[in-house]
Amino acid sequence: METQTDAEYECGFLEDAVEDGRVAYEASVREQYAEDASPHAGRLPDAVVWPASTEEVAAVLSAANDREIPVTPWSGGSGLEGNAIPASGGIVLTTADLDQISVSPDDLHATVGAGVVYDDLNEHLAQHGLRFAPGISSGDIATLGGMVATNASGFNAVRYGETRNHVRRLEVVTADGRIVECGRDVVKTSAGYSLKDLIIGSEGTLGVVTEVTVGLVGVPEHRRAALVTFPSREDASRAVSDAIGSALVPGAIEFMDRMSIRMLNAYHDDLEFEEQPTLLIELHANNDGIEEDLAFAKLICEDHGMESWTAAAEENIDDIWQARRDKYWATTSYREEWEVALVGDVVVPISNYPDIVQEVSDAGEDLDLTVSCVGHAGDGNLHYTPLVDPDDEEMVARAHELNERVVSKALELGGSATGEHGVGIGKRKFMAEEHGVALDLMRSIKDTLDPKGILNPGKVIPEPSPE
Amino acid sequence: METQTDAEYECGFLEDAVEDGRVAYEASVREQYAEDASPHAGRLPDAVVWPASTEEVAAVLSAANDREIPVTPWSGGSGLEGNAIPASGGIVLTTADLDQISVSPDDLHATVGAGVVYDDLNEHLAQHGLRFAPGISSGDIATLGGMVATNASGFNAVRYGETRNHVRRLEVVTADGRIVECGRDVVKTSAGYSLKDLIIGSEGTLGVVTEVTVGLVGVPEHRRAALVTFPSREDASRAVSDAIGSALVPGAIEFMDRMSIRMLNAYHDDLEFEEQPTLLIELHANNDGIEEDLAFAKLICEDHGMESWTAAAEENIDDIWQARRDKYWATTSYREEWEVALVGDVVVPISNYPDIVQEVSDAGEDLDLTVSCVGHAGDGNLHYTPLVDPDDEEMVARAHELNERVVSKALELGGSATGEHGVGIGKRKFMAEEHGVALDLMRSIKDTLDPKGILNPGKVIPEPSPE
Numbered sequence: 043m044e045t046q047t048d049a050e051y052e053c054g055f056l057e058d059a060v061e062d063g064r065v066a067y068e069a070s071v072r073e074q075y076a077e078d079a080s081p082h083a084g085r086l087p088d089a090v091v092w093p094a095s096t097e098e099v100a101a102v103l104s105a106a107n108d109r110e111i112p113v114t115p116w117s118g119g120s121g122l123e124g125n126a127i128p129a130s131g132g133i134v135l136t137t138a139d140l141d142q143i144s145v146s147p148d149d150l151h152a153t154v155g156a157g158v159v160y161d162d163l164n165e166h167l168a169q170h171g172l173r174f175a176p177g178i179s180s181g182d183i184a185t186l187g188g189m190v191a192t193n194a195s196g197f198n199a200v201r202y203g204e205t206r207n208h209v210r211r212l213e214v215v216t217a218d219g220r221i222v223e224c225g226r227d228v229v230k231t232s233a234g235y236s237l238k239d240l241i242i243g244s245e246g247t248l249g250v251v252t253e254v255t256v257g258l259v260g261v262p263e264h265r266r267a268a269l270v271t272f273p274s275r276e277d278a279s280r281a282v283s284d285a286i287g288s289a290l291v292p293g294a295i296e297f298m299d300r301m302s303i304r305m306l307n308a309y310h311d312d313l314e315f316e317e318q319p320t321l322l323i324e325l326h327a328n329n330d331g332i333e334e335d336l337a338f339a340k341l342i343c344e345d346h347g348m349e350s351w352t353a354a355a356e357e358n359i360d361d362i363w364q365a366r367r368d369k370y371w372a373t374t375s376y377r378e379e380w381e382v383a384l385v386g387d388v389v390v391p392i393s394n395y396p397d398i399v400q401e402v403s404d405a406g407e408d409l410d411l412t413v414s415c416v417g418h419a420g421d422g423n424l425h426y427t428p429l430v431d432p433d434d435e436e437m438v439a440r441a442h443e444l445n446e447r448v449v450s451k452a453l454e455l456g457g458s459a460t461g462e463h464g465v466g467i468g469k470r471k472f473m474a475e476e477h478g479v480a481l482d483l484m485r486s487i488k489d490t491l492d493p494k495g496i497l498n499p500g501k502v503i504p505e506p507s508p509e
Numbered sequence: 510m511e512t513q514t515d516a517e518y519e520c521g522f523l524e525d526a527v528e529d530g531r532v533a534y535e536a537s538v539r540e541q542y543a544e545d546a547s548p549h550a551g552r553l554p555d556a557v558v559w560p561a562s563t564e565e566v567a568a569v570l571s572a573a574n575d576r577e578i579p580v581t582p583w584s585g586g587s588g589l590e591g592n593a594i595p596a597s598g599g600i601v602l603t604t605a606d607l608d609q610i611s612v613s614p615d616d617l618h619a620t621v622g623a624g625v626v627y628d629d630l631n632e633h634l635a636q637h638g639l640r641f642a643p644g645i646s647s648g649d650i651a652t653l654g655g656m657v658a659t660n661a662s663g664f665n666a667v668r669y670g671e672t673r674n675h676v677r678r679l680e681v682v683t684a685d686g687r688i689v690e691c692g693r694d695v696v697k698t699s700a701g702y703s704l705k706d707l708i709i710g711s712e713g714t715l716g717v718v719t720e721v722t723v724g725l726v727g728v729p730e731h732r733r734a735a736l737v738t739f740p741s742r743e744d745a746s747r748a749v750s751d752a753i754g755s756a757l758v759p760g761a762i763e764f765m766d767r768m769s770i771r772m773l774n775a776y777h778d779d780l781e782f783e784e785q786p787t788l789l790i791e792l793h794a795n796n797d798g799i800e801e802d803l804a805f806a807k808l809i810c811e812d813h814g815m816e817s818w819t820a821a822a823e824e825n826i827d828d829i830w831q832a833r834r835d836k837y838w839a840t841t842s843y844r845e846e847w848e849v850a851l852v853g854d855v856v857v858p859i860s861n862y863p864d865i866v867q868e869v870s871d872a873g874e875d876l877d878l879t880v881s882c883v884g885h886a887g888d889g890n891l892h893y894t895p896l897v898d899p900d901d902e903e904m905v906a907r908a909h910e911l912n913e914r915v916v917s918k919a920l921e922l923g924g925s926a927t928g929e930h931g932v933g934i935g936k937r938k939f940m941a942e943e944h945g946v947a948l949d950l951m952r953s954i955k956d957t958l959d960p961k962g963i964l965n966p967g968k969v970i971p972e973p974s975p976e
Binding site: 146147148149150151171172192193194195199203204206207216220221222223224226227228229230231232233234235236237239240242243244248259260283286287288289290327328329330331332334335389390391392393421422423456457458459460461462463464465469472473476477478479480481482483484486487488489490491502503 | 613614615616617618638639659660661662666670671673674683687688689690691693694695696697698699700701702703704706707709710711715726727750753754755756757794795796797798799801802856857858859860888889890923924925926927928929930931932936939940943944945946947948949950951953954955956957958969970
């Protein structure tokens with residue numbers, strides 16, 4: 043990790059931008075913002091600032107822009123591609139204190155600060171019988187601002203969509219400190235360019251999101267879930283593409299390979315899932331039709347050689363999901379001293395899901411790596427996690443080779459290099475292949491909205507001659 | 510209507526850009542592209558070109574850009590805000606011949622040319638049991654390119670979303686003739702800036718859409734519909750906001766005021782709807798739970814003083830919607846010699862729906878105008894149609910005054926100046942009020958992507974000092 047000196051001197055202007063006590067130069071504080079949840083190398087910022095209001099965010103950005111000092115927005119720090127690492131030093135701007143929540147149940151929307159944590163929002167909404175629904179794994183850490191930044195999604199996107207599909211309005215501060223309302227608190231509009239949608243997924247490189255209005259859905263009255271095992275990953279993944287192709291709209295449909303199940307069983311003392319390729323299927327409804335849908339889902343699974351169907355009791359469904367949410371920790375603790383080299387994240391057209399699952403399996407064998415796979419399969423989204431001995435550089439290199447091979451295959455299949463984790467540092471090198479000419483347009487938009495390049499430099503858009 | 514001369518001389522380069530027979534300079538042809546479906550004043554283009562391929566579109570744009578000649582893309586011409594009128598003359602580029610359809614049923618998507626007509630696509634998709642679902646009124650004319658241009662939607666958006674929510678990938682040609690793929694054929698991605706979403710709703714001012722991949726949904730197995738009458742518009746609109754707020758997700762929920770019903774009855778010999786404020790509620794499901802939902806919808810209507818509930822036989826549902834789709838024609842023929850001054854289109858947060866309905870009613874009375882209202886009420890979207898004697902300038906002016914008053918009220922209520930018709934010429938003057946600082950950003954993006962300003966000039970973005 044690089045270190046900085048003279049930070050206080052250079053960034054002293056921050057005291058004028060925010061209230062007392064909202065800037066820190068101490069190494070002990072700066073170190074907390076040097077790394078995110080990804081395996082990417084950290085970098086110490088020169089200062090950390092946590093504004094109390096949108097106006098303070100604007101004052102920080104305006105002053106930093108005048109001085110051409112990099113500003114990296116920080117939400118929950120749960121990013122898996124180095125999205126929030128201050129790659130060029132400068133200022134980390136955390137939105138943690140922008141944490142107000144205002145719910146309009148009649149409009150099915152909530153207006154929340156960028157620093158509100160996903161699970162906290164849903165806990166707050168429960169009293170109204172409502173939910174913000176993308177269903178992300180890291181919901182205990184990730185904030186609304188970060189979810190907008192990466193267009194995050196997760197378990198429930200197959201029914202309810204990505205973060206993008208829920209955002210009605212954003213309040214954003216530009217690089218030069220202008221406060222901009224992007225969109226209106228309505229469910230639809232065709233009033234010009236959707237800046238809101240341009241900002242979503244831009245990872246703080248075009249502006250800093252300070253407030254979000256998100257649409258909500260009702261908590262489903264009925265939920266049914268089942269753990270379904272198959273003889274092979276291929277059978278399981280074909281069952282998924284068949285279910286989606288038949289226009290079934292599950293609440294979630296999650297794929298877990300044999301190795302993932304083994305890791306979950308090892309991590310949880312009280313868990314004993316069958317060690318087989320598994321789908322966790324959940325259905326949502328507000329009426330009794332759910333039983334008919336469940337029977338239909340089972341029929342599809344039977345068509346693909348289903349070996350077992352274990353219906354979950356309604357009161358156990360959340361526990362099963364919590365077990366799945368612990369997958370990352372189950373993986374890291376599976377072999378003492380070994381670490382997760384990276385968390386792969388690709389998405390393909392659903393009919394190609396069996397192919398991308400096979401590619402991970404083949405690459406793991408070819409490269410002699412312990413790789414486990416899970417995925418929000420209904421969206422064609424697959425995660426894969428090679429475990430490595432961090433002291434074995436050659437093994438770490440093989441893990442990255444696996445990632446490159448799988449991403450290339452996903453792109454070849456018409457897919458995308460990242461389904462929900464964003465580009466950050468880790469996926470920049472694939473952007474030229476994924477976007478082609480579109481990347482030139484993205485670059486020109488970046489130059490237009492952030493001409494001095496102060497916003498989260500080193501992220502999303504690769505340098506003009508690709509790395 | 511203004512006329513042009515020397516068109517052939519100025520635009521002769523077009524023969525080099527497209528195949529023989531794909532350019533026209535004859536006044537008889539140009540006149541067909543001088544006006545769209547809106548009441549806005551037409552303008553003759555200098556030439557009309559209909560490219561046979563994306564490459565021809567690129568050749569036309571590249572050559573026009575070199576010569577700084579305006580190009581106005583033309584889709585179905587069904588725009589209601591002058592969206593496709595060649596306001597600065599120059600070239601009209603029609604995408605009508607980009608009409609290929611390729612369906613991938615397993616991926617639940619279709620890749621279609623910009624010139625494909627909405628109803629034709631859905632007819633084609635029916636063999637697969639699938640639908641492209643926004644449900645627009647002018648589906649017999651509107652094309653996919655035009656729907657992307659205005660982010661169109663309609664009856665079924667309340668359940669399935671606007672065009673934006675369905676588009677997975679766009680092929681777009683930039684002002685200077687570059688062919689750009691925006692997005693991938695996947696249901697979700699977080700790979701950088703969503704150019705796709707920036708283009709959607711930009712009405713051909715940032716690029717010309719040539720091909721679209723749209724997501725599809727299954728044709729629902731079960732449909733139920735009912736015509737429900739209420740003692741007042743307020744009761745009807747409160748029932749809508751209550752239904753949506755209770756997280757019911759109807760397939761459609763359409764509001765029609767007393768005057769609209771009167772017009773429909775007069776237009777259709779075989780129709781005899783009760784002349785009362787009416788909701789047309791439709792439910793969709795793939796299981797028997799639909800009856801439970803229907804009973805719940807009826808309960809909500811009863812809570813708001815429902816006077817009658819007439820269930821439609823399943824085989825009649827499409828006929829009822831067809832009657833509703835004829836509303837525009839029913840309005841224009843209601844009083845011989847009178848015309849529709851404009852088709853209003855605003856959207857508000859759903860809890861404010863009763864207020865905006867009331868505003869139209871009050872303004873109609875205050876201004877002594879015959880105004881009928883319909884609306885995709887579940888989205889908070891309201892259309893209003895003042896009828897005027899076109900020779901009575903003062904009356905026409907009153908109709909525009911009504912529109913300004915209603916749009917201002919919608920904005921005051923946190924709504925948007927246009928729900929689904931786009932900005933075109935007619936709504937430009939409201940953009941400064943709706944967007945504030947965001948408009949400056951839109952302008953800078955326009956300047957970046959179309960530096961010579963050749964793409965559909967005079968639309969969407971108002972001149973720097975507002976009209």
